[in-house]
Amino acid sequence: MLRNFLKTALRNLWKHKLFSFINIFGLASGMLVCLLAMIDIKGAFEYDSFHPHPDRTYRILTDVTARNNDEQGFATSPMPLAQALKQDYPFVEEATRVIRNNGDFTANRKQLPVIYSAVDPGFFKIFGFRLAKGQATIAPQTVVLTQKTAKRFFGTANPIGKTMEHPELGALTITGVFAEPVAKSHLNFDALVSMATFSSPNWKRSSTDWKTYSRGYTYVLLKANTPVETLDGVLPKLAGRVTKDVRFTTEKGYTFRSQSLAALSPSREELMYSTYEPTAGKLETELGVGLLTLLLAAFNYINLTLARSLSRAREVGIRKVAGALRWQLMGQFMAESAVLSLLGLGLAYGMLQLVKPMPFVQQWLIGGVQWEGDTRMWLIFITFSVATGLLAGLLPARVLSGFQPAQVLRSQTGLRVFRGITLRKSLIVAQFSISLFAMIALLALARQQHFMGTADYGFQRKDVFVVPLNGFPAGHLSAEINRLAGVERVAATSTLFGDHGGGWQVVRRQQAKSDSAQAHVLAADANLVPVTGLKLLAGKNLPTSVADSSSRFVLINEEAVRSFRLGEAGAAVGQTLWLNDSTEVRIAGVLKDFQFTTMAMKISPLVLRYQPQQFRYLNVKVAGGNHEAIHDDIARIWKRLNPYEPFAGVWYDDFLSNRNNISDDVSFMALLIGLAVAIACLGLLGMVTYTTELRTKEVGVRKVMGARVDQVVWLLSWDFLKLLLIAGAIALPLGYLAASFFLMTFAYHVSIGVGTLGLCFGTMLILGALTIGWRTYRTALANPATSLRTE
Structure with a gap:
């Protein structure tokens, strides 16, 4: 039976190609955003998965109590903490400090910015950053580079044994080059410098200063079979002991607690001086946007399916007369929905391949995440797709399978699927309002970008050529x-x-x-x-x-x-x-x-x-x-x-233009807005189709009485054009306020005027009018004899 359901579903979808493509594209648009979110969520839970003992590795957090009793967690901790834990507590196998910094390094006649961290020898025992060549940075005045940094300075040459200059650290000998990590890490750096390099009097004072807790990070590795409760039990006592004689200025004091490396990403709390792990709020927002987009697409699928219900009512009647049960009809319609959803998944995968190379997608979403060869991810994708199809198809299946043969075989002109369409109209207004709001924001961003690249900065930029000395x-x-x-x-x-x-x-x-x-x-x-x-x-x-x-x-x-x-x-x-x-x-x-x-x-x-x-x-x-x-x-x-x-010479004009060019981010935003507009237009198309089907007889009568095509088109379109005008009335002031607040973050910016608002609103009206006009014009051209024949 399932085979027959699928065969019939494929034939039906092939018979109505345009309808099928519109539905597939709408579902694929929502699925694309969901797939991006799911891949990013997968990557977030894989952070730091390559370290040897993530279940025994902990970062020590500092909970600071202010004078007004407000508490704030810090990802950092005092510099002496690592040594105290390693020396005084035998259940601690290893401890290390990590101090983040950045600055310009000079090597191979190049001067480039570098994000570096200073680390203790224990860093290479606790963490699993493998070396592709050379050895760890343990001795003073040594440094280890990532492969990307080594290539920036030395190209394909072997950097081992060569030196790098830093204004404060002096000459550093390169002892190793890291291999590419198999997953992302909350520790992001271009180079690691041996902590032994720091020997100034100021550094010696800070390394024994319990008062300063925001300088660096402390990590410990517990011995095997040591419960974390053992560590948690000693941390408050240790904090009380070391701060007993400390006189704070703006704080009452602080205490320590542990944070498991395995549970560090995604971050579930806001910490001061946090590292590079993604936050749970970011992932929830991404998934929420994806599900909302998919919900709108599913609702549009329901609209379009029910809009076509009038053309399938006779099919339902004949099947029921022939003996089909309601659950069999529901199975047939839900099979069509599931097939459409799977085809939408295929199109969403193709769309994902197109957006995957975008720098915004690589940097902020799925860059570095291995997912295409992961069988579990594909099982999740397919299950998610089928579930989406079945849920989207449930309501149309119930409505269509509930038609009474006597009614649909006698006449379809009085058949109504919806008893009221206020909710549907409200959703159309909401969809177009959101789309118009996003269009205004995007245009404001693009105009500000162009302004910053072409504005008069007060100095000569024409006919000036810039040569980076490196x-x-x-x-x-x-x-x-x-x-x-x-x-x-x-x-x-x-x-x-x-x-x-x-x-x-x-x-x-x-x-x-x-x-x-x-x-x-x-x-x-x-x-x-x-x-x-x-x-x-x-x-x-x-x-x-x-x-x-x-x-x-x-x-x-x-x-x-x-x-x-x-x-x-x-x-x-x-x-x-x-x-x-x-x-x-x-x-x-x-x-x-x-x-x-x-x-x-x-x-x-x-x-x-x-x-x-x-x-x-x-x-x-x-x-x-x-x-x-x-x-x-x-x-x-x-x-x-x-x-x-x-x-690497460049003309000054080109430098300023490229410096302020965020076209990659704008392109991705434009893609999302395009999908939102497309989904909104599909929803509008569904409602227009349903309404014109109901008014087919009326159109026939009006044409027999002498109504022109343009009069019929206007009659059918005006109610829907009013929805677009209402959406404009809602979105234009909100978009203006939001864009104005955004532009106020720039000291010098463009203004949002009538031209910007008019362009966005005009674009929305044109797209909406084309959607409405295409369907109403076809209805207005229909032969009255066809629509009145059944009477």
């Missing part, structure tokens, strides 16, 4: 480029304008007074002002010199004049400032304010200082002309002077 000395390369025809000037800087800025320092007007303010202190030479077209309001440019003595003079912007209360721009020239309480500099000139960071940040105090050791970029001002020839000439010079490193 650790290569600036002087020789600058001299070679200066000789090229078409090159006007070459300026060296530590960062690029329009980026994050960086170089935050505490700057004081007077060394001994508390008149400090934070400022961006960037390195630049005297050519920067003419190259970037900056305007000097007072004073003069930095002195042209290659001597470090030039670093005694600085340029500041108007915001720095205001922050340090230096009066007018002219009055600020000649005054002195103190950098980091130790370096006195003199103001040579004041620059007109310009946006040297991203548009998300307000203009802040800026200090430009000659520091050649920090130069990381060359800014080449060229005469208007053949940009391609200049690019090729500079590339040839680079290849001659630095043959083993790729050339």
